[in-house]
Amino acid sequence: MTQAQSLRLAGPQVTADLRNFVSRARSADDGAVRLQAVGEVLAAYVCVLRPRGLGEAMPTVIGMRAMPLGVPAELDTTVQLSAVADRLARLDSGDTELPVPPMTVSESWAGIAAPRAGWQHEAEVEVSLLEQAAHRGIKEVAARIPGNPGAAMVNNVRVPIWSEPIAGLAAELPAGAAFAALTLGFLPKSGTASLFSNGRWLRLSTSTGHVLVRPPSVLF
Numbered sequence: 001m002t003q004a005q006s007l008r009l010a011g012p013q014v015t016a017d018l019r020n021f022v023s024r025a026r027s028a029d030d031g032a033v034r035l036q037a038v039g040e041v042l043a044a045y046v047c048v049l050r051p052r053g054l055g056e057a058m059p060t061v062i063g064m065r066a067m068p069l070g071v072p073a074e075l076d077t078t079v080q081l082s083a084v085a086d087r088l089a090r091l092d093s094g095d096t097e098l099p100v101p102p103m104t105v106s107e108s109w110a111g112i113a114a115p116r117a118g119w120q121h122e123a124e125v126e127v128s129l130l131e132q133a134a135h136r137g138i139k140e141v142a143a144r145i146p147g148n149p150g151a152a153m154v155n156n157v158r159v160p161i162w163s164e165p166i167a168g169l170a171a172e173l174p175a176g177a178a179f180a181a182l183t184l185g186f187l188p189k190s191g192t193a194s195l196f197s198n199g200r201w202l203r204l205s206t207s208t209g210h211v212l213v214r215p216p217s218v219l220f
Contacts, residue, residue, distance in 0.1 A: 049061040127192060
């Protein structure tokens with residue numbers, strides 16, 4: 001398969017949506033984005049949370065946003081978020097042609113393939129419950145982190161907070177999924193998000209995007 005060297009997004013609003021998604025993702029983890037184009041659809045995947053060591057209880061939490069393309073393309077590459085952000089910043093307001101960064105990166109989470117079919121609907125989750133869980137976790141993390149912490153200290157504080165299941169749900173959805181949905185702008189102002197399960201995987205979906213959750217190996 002010949003990989004596309006650029007992507008023609010479906011319109012200026014799609015370009016703006018992708019720019020916003022990339023900016024939000026960088027605020028959570030300024031790492032990589034997997035760009036997967038099949039036909040007239042571009043799926044962009046980013047990792048918000050993941051285990052940093054063997055035996056760690058943090059789940060892998062991946063955000064996915066699907067966007068329409070103006071011209072069909074075939075692409076599957078993982079590149080730096082900063083490289084995509086730089087190219088988006090160079091586009092004029094009406095420009096929709098996004099050059100694909102040539103430098104790829106290797107990320108373990110990008111090789112994790114979530115199921116495409118076989119999802120079972122578990123529940124409709126109130127957006128207000130997800131917002132509360134996310135804001136509560138953010139406050140707890142901020143309260144527990146001392147001044148000038150190292151990366152290891154920050155990670156040790158975040159793991160128990162974001163891996164804790166949200167109370168009252170049919171499936172054990174970790175609070176980190178709510179954090180990802182809030183951070184990536186997937187939560188509507190009101191209503192519900194749909195919760196699905198497939199084996200070990202969970203998926204939280206709204207009209208804006210999806211949060212995919214895989215439990216850590218320590219729980220397998």
